[in-house]
Amino acid sequence: MTFPYANMTDNFGRDITYLRVSVTDRCDFRCTYCMAEDMTFLPKKDLLSLEELERLCSVFIAKGVRKLRLTGGEPLVRRNVMELVRQLSRHLESGALEELTLTTNGSQLSRFANELAQHGVKRLNVSLDTLDPSKFQEITRWGELSKVLAGIDAAQAAGLHVKINAVALKGFNDHELPDLMRWAHGRGMDMTVIETMPMGEIDADRTNQYLPLSQLRAKLERQFTLNDIPFKTGGPARYVTVEETGGKLGFITPMTHNFCESCNRVRLTCTGTLYMCLGQEDAADLRAPLRASEGDELLSNAIDEAIGRKPKGHDFIIDRRTNRPSVSRHMSVTGG
Numbered sequence: 196m197t198f199p200y201a202n203m204t205d206n207f208g209r210d211i212t213y214l215r216v217s218v219t220d221r222c223d224f225r226c227t228y229c230m231a232e233d234m235t236f237l238p239k240k241d242l243l244s245l246e247e248l249e250r251l252c253s254v255f256i257a258k259g260v261r262k263l264r265l266t267g268g269e270p271l272v273r274r275n276v277m278e279l280v281r282q283l284s285r286h287l288e289s290g291a292l293e294e295l296t297l298t299t300n301g302s303q304l305s306r307f308a309n310e311l312a313q314h315g316v317k318r319l320n321v322s323l324d325t326l327d328p329s330k331f332q333e334i335t336r337w338g339e340l341s342k343v344l345a346g347i348d349a350a351q352a353a354g355l356h357v358k359i360n361a362v363a364l365k366g367f368n369d370h371e372l373p374d375l376m377r378w379a380h381g382r383g384m385d386m387t388v389i390e391t392m393p394m395g396e397i398d399a400d401r402t403n404q405y406l407p408l409s410q411l412r413a414k415l416e417r418q419f420t421l422n423d424i425p426f427k428t429g430g431p432a433r434y435v436t437v438e439e440t441g442g443k444l445g446f447i448t449p450m451t452h453n454f455c456e457s458c459n460r461v462r463l464t465c466t467g468t469l470y471m472c473l474g475q476e477d478a479a480d481l482r483a484p485l486r487a488s489e490g491d492e493l494l495s496n497a498i499d500e501a502i503g504r505k506p507k508g509h510d511f512i513i514d515r516r517t518n519r520p521s522v523s524r525h526m527s528v529t530g531g
């Protein structure tokens with residue numbers, strides 16, 4: 196590889212230092228806000244190999260990426276994904292990468308937690324919307340709560356810091372979120388709550404599910420003392436500490452409070468497509484330049500051209516008049 200490449204700065208002056216990589220579009224769950232039950236996934240032949248994904252990631256790291264998150268679909272269902280983690284961990288050892296992490300539904304963590312820790316992963320985000328086993332099955336359609344809880348136990352036992360991600364869903368978990376937070380904080384885990392975003396056709400009606408987090412915060416403030424803090428992970432959450440529990444709670448509010456002005460990230464899919472914004476359709480194909488030559492010059496140029504097209508922000512809308520997703524692809528294509 197040719198070093199050094201110029202770092203990536205977009206036309207709005209935002210430095211791109213965070214790469215999210217969706218290693219598969221497949222998943223062992225079918226969360227109702229994320230997917231339709233009857234999903235069609237990519238044929239296996241369209242997937243980049245793990246070696247190709249690793250090469251792409253390495254070029255991004257050479258171009259200034261400091262935080263890399265593997266996601267999906269469910270990243271831990273991709274065959275041999277641990278080999279990719281192992282390869283990427285070299286960049287942690289060299290100091291080029293500050294953080295290698297994952298967002299996972301937790302179903303496979305019992306199997307992989309130790310290996311992840313051995314390869315330098317320090318922190319994981321586990322998505323969990325309810326602690327009620329039957330509601331968990333209702334929301335994930337195919338998931339089993341006990342497996343996820345065992346996975347969280349395994350991750351903590353391996354020394355990994357776990358953050359719980361919960362999508363706030365009106366009429367589903369809004370009443371339970373304070374208890375979920377108490378539980379997470381009681382186990383030494385931070386939690387973030389997320390506003391549902393209008394991505395991909397799902398079977399449910401998003402207008403019914405959508406809960407503005409300003410409402411949740413007002414409700415929480417009747418029971419808890421929330422203190423805003425400047426804590427930052429590089430992700431979009433704005434954090435408070437909760438005096439009564441001693442834990443941190445993050446609010447991810449793409450709908451009610453746009454955080455695009457401080458955006459630092461782009462997304463790579465398992466087919467080598469680069470999405471410059473989660474909330475827009477525009478994308479750049481990196482597979483062709485990846486395969487066109489053994490050197491990385493073409494790839495680097497294609498990335499620069501794509502970063503030059505990174506938009507200012509999303510145009511998400513959820514309301515009764517606009518009963519269509521703002522973006523046609525599902526969240527699982529880019530991994531959130």
Ligand SMILES: Nc1nc2c(ncn2[C@@H]2O[C@H](COP(=O)(O)OP(=O)(O)OP(=O)(O)O)[C@@H](O)[C@H]2O)c(=O)[nH]1
Pocket residue numbers: 266298320358360389428429430431432447449458460473474509530531
């Ligand atoms: N609109 C929007 N949502 C995002 C963006 N990045 C992450 N999210 C959403 O935030 C939620 C949590 O994302 P995570 O995978 O936990 O990543 P993160 O928030 O960067 O994680 P931390 O490193 O722990 O801060 C998911 O639902 C994502 O879709 C973004 O750039 N734009």
Ligand SMILES: C[S@@+](CC[C@H](N)C(=O)[O-])C[C@H]1O[C@@H](n2cnc3c(N)ncnc32)[C@H](O)[C@@H]1O
Pocket residue numbers: 222228229266267268269270298299300320321322360361362389390391392393394526527530531
């Ligand atoms: C697409 S999943 C991929 C990783 C993994 N399967 C998981 O569930 O953690 C990443 C994150 O996106 C969130 N998510 C999925 N669909 C969403 C939507 N429509 N709006 C907001 N967040 C969503 C999930 O709850 C999860 O925290």
Ligand code: SF4
Pocket residue numbers: 222223224225226229230267268269300322526527
């Ligand atoms: S949110 Fe994650 S676990 Fe749920 S269906 Fe989407 S990709 Fe799978």
Ligand code: SF4
Pocket residue numbers: 431454455456458459460471472473474475506507508509
């Ligand atoms: S919606 Fe787009 S511009 Fe806004 S923070 Fe997410 S990726 Fe960045």
